[in-house]
Amino acid sequence: MNTSKTWLWIIIAIGALALIVWAAGQYGFLASKTDQSLLDSDVIADISNDLNSVDIGTPSEDLKQMDADINSL
Amino acid sequence: MNLSPKFTSKVLIILAIALGVAFAVPARAHNHEPSVRGELKERTKDLRQDIKNIKAGFKTEVSDIKSKREALDARLKDERETAKKRLETVREEAKKVAETRRAEVKDKISKLRDEKKKQIATRLDKQLTHLNTQWTDHFNNVLNHLSKILGKVELRADKAKINGRDVSAVGTAIQNAKTAIETARTAVETQAKKTYIASFSSEDKLGAAFKTVREQLHKDLFGLRDGAMKSAREAVQSALQALKGVPHVNEEPKATTTPSQTQ
Numbered sequence: 001m002n003t004s005k006t007w008l009w010i011i012i013a014i015g016a017l018a019l020i021v022w023a024a025g026q027y028g029f030l031a032s033k034t035d036q037s038l039l040d041s042d043v044i045a046d047i048s049n050d051l052n053s054v055d056i057g058t059p060s061e062d063l064k065q066m067d068a069d070i071n072s073l
Numbered sequence: 074m075n076l077s078p079k080f081t082s083k084v085l086i087i088l089a090i091a092l093g094v095a096f097a098v099p100a101r102a103h104n105h106e107p108s109v110r111g112e113l114k115e116r117t118k119d120l121r122q123d124i125k126n127i128k129a130g131f132k133t134e135v136s137d138i139k140s141k142r143e144a145l146d147a148r149l150k151d152e153r154e155t156a157k158k159r160l161e162t163v164r165e166e167a168k169k170v171a172e173t174r175r176a177e178v179k180d181k182i183s184k185l186r187d188e189k190k191k192q193i194a195t196r197l198d199k200q201l202t203h204l205n206t207q208w209t210d211h212f213n214n215v216l217n218h219l220s221k222i223l224g225k226v227e228l229r230a231d232k233a234k235i236n237g238r239d240v241s242a243v244g245t246a247i248q249n250a251k252t253a254i255e256t257a258r259t260a261v262e263t264q265a266k267k268t269y270i271a272s273f274s275s276e277d278k279l280g281a282a283f284k285t286v287r288e289q290l291h292k293d294l295f296g297l298r299d300g301a302m303k304s305a306r307e308a309v310q311s312a313l314q315a316l317k318g319v320p321h322v323n324e325e326p327k328a329t330t331t332p333s334q335t336q
Contacts, residue, residue: 042225043323059294069193073280
């Protein structure tokens with residue numbers, strides 16, 4: 001009697017878990033890693049920061065380093 | 074008045090049956106009406122179908138974005154590799170073309186009487202080539218970075234489009250930025266093709282010859298930086314600005330869109 005009761009509880013627990021997993025899937029809580037990176041990488045603030053970090057640079061310093069040599073010729 | 078328990082229970086049973094009949098009959102009568110209940114059932118069915126359709130549509134759009142992202146990654150990788158190869162090719166071609174002139178200058182430098190001047194001239198000759206390579210590589214990397222940023226703008230605009238926003242202005246700005254980046258890539262290649270060799274006729278004109286070539290390199294690198302490179306950056310900035318103008322642009326596409334047409 002006790003054994004069958006235990007089995008009954010196990011079946012109920014498995015059913016409840018399956019229901020929770022299904023509900024989580026329906027509401028998008030189980031998104032894959034690819035989905036996550038797709039969602040996270042392109043918000044405006046991130047793109048703005050990325051663009052602000054682009055430094056075209058200036059060759060002035062590199063060219064100036066040659067001047068001492070040129071002047072000594 | 075004493076009632077036996079047997080009698081009481083009989084009365085209760087009868088009352089219960091009566092109540093049951095009383096509720097069941099009107100309900101059945103109600104069922105026979107062609108009416109509201111059936112109509113409601115139909116509408117619920119329709120709504121469920123609409124929700125199913127919206128969810129299916131959303132899944133397709135999200136998978137479209139995924140495949141677009143993958144295609145974009147592949148395109149950016151391809152663009153990077155192609156640009157790198159093109160730069161290497163034009164450098165090799167330029168090296169071959171200038172081979173004779175470079176050999177002549179090297180020969181002249183080796184014949185200089187002043188040993189110190191010989192060392193300095195050799196160093197400067199190498200530096201001129203090195204700086205052009207270094208800066209064209211740097212500009213090429215900047216363009217790769219700008220392309221990647223523009224790709225992100227493109228993806229975000231696609232998501233906004235799925236959410237029903239008007240992104241036509243962003244689309245135009247993205248196209249302009251792509252053109253500007255391509256123009257800058259061509260300009261970088263043109264710069265990479267250039268060779269900087271100080272030709273001199275006599276030892277006393279050595280300094281002036283290197284000064285002239287150095288000035289030319291300065292002019293060319295700054296021209297590229299302040300021209301095509303800055304234009305490319307500004308074009309990407311404009312695309313981002315246009316994207317910022319789209320309302321609720323950071324919203325991710327959701328499956329909970331209200332069905333606009335249920336019938």
